[in-house]
Amino acid sequence: MMEEMVRVRGLGGEKMGKSDAQNAIGIDWSEDMIFRAYRERGITDPQKVRKNDAGDPYNRCLSVYPMHEIVTDGEKETRIIAGECMRGERGCIDCKRQLAHNIAKVLTPFQERQAALATKDEHIREVLHEGGKRAREIIQPTVEKVRDKMGVVMY
Template sequence: MDARKPRLLTGDRPTGPLHLGHLVGTLQSRVKLQDSHECFIIVADLHSLTTRSRRDEIARLPNHVRDVVLDMLSVGVDPSRSTIYLQSGVPAVYDIAILLQMLTPVARLSGLQSIQDMAVNAGLGDADVPLGLLGYPVLQAADILMANAELVPVGADNETHVTLARDIAEHFNDAYGKVFAVPQPTVSATPSLPGVNTVAGGAERKMSKSAGNAIWLKDSPEEVARKVRTLPGPAPGESTGAPLFLFAEAFLRDADELASLRAEYDRGGIGFAAVQDRVIEALEKILVPIRERRAEFAADKHRTEEIIVDGTITARKVAYETLGKVRDAMGLENLWSGLVHATQSRAEERKKPFYHQKS
């Protein structure tokens, strides 16, 4: 019998389609890890409610979920090797999250920069931050620990959340007995990508769905080129750290070519338009097969929905098994079963004939 593969969990919030930042941040790594790991990939629709809970926003979720899954499939996530599932379709995770909340100090959550950034991007003042947003990392920990994931590929902004999940797992295991695997985060060599100047100052911030400064994986070649050309060129000699050259570092696969391009630019031999051209060319080599796979999956009617349902059924089985272990470890299952046993005993007593009670 083959040894069990280590388990991995990662995923995305369905607040819109995925972009190039997702590609270099986690998508490429999760595709590579499919052979060596048992992969659970979450479509985190509950997490989207932390900043998008209006009725009209929830009504857009079906399209967003489909978009996100199509993007995953288009980059090479294989549903025969990865379990793609809908977070809200796994109710046991809610129960696990509530139990983990009891073990997590508020002070540990309120100081997280990622939560503050999400609130700012959603236009929420301090007084308007919902409890669900504050507790976002605990629900994320429940997702990770539900699957007993040992590895969690994340963007740089979520690394602290995996650290919190590690701390919760270790605290739980110490307090109640070994139930959870202790997860380890892994961050891409390109943990974030600058945005494009499709909005004012877009290149000064990381690429983000909510910021409106993204190049979507499903963008046409014309849209990709238009957006890349919004990236200004730095002064000659100042290419290091400039958004345009961060794109070049992320997508030019030949290190010698990248070094040559940078050196030529810095000595004034070429202008920034030539660098933009080279980035666009490199991007198209990556995006053409992605667009083709996306079109194939999109044309297969209801295939995407079938993949999500199949994956969610698998995730539900794993989650309920984990929830049972958590309840056993904490003594909650014994509490409930004791009450049931006492009630059953009382019912049996009531069924006894009168003369047995008198004897």
């Protein structure tokens, strides 16, 4: 079975990736940080100069509308956004603000999990330490056999 793949566009319209920090959104970013990044670097329709100008979100909005299609709840909502843009009822800043809100909603569960894990540093270290001890117990007989066959003497 073939899975559907989604190409996530970065702020500049190219594929988003962690190696290009200027083109990506951090998983730990706040809604305000996301909005500022899209406001400054997000690419919208260059022919939509004023809020009431008609825009083309499908063909000329390289990074903002494609991200709406990924993170905004439901096809109906994305069609409303596109329709308002094409009729000149929605400005690019409003679109970027709503996108930042929707991205923040998607990231919230990940941020909460990250925060919960950060408070359990000692527990994580303990789990890793105990796991290492158990792994050494399991592998020790094999290591001893290999040393014996190779003639390696441990002092």
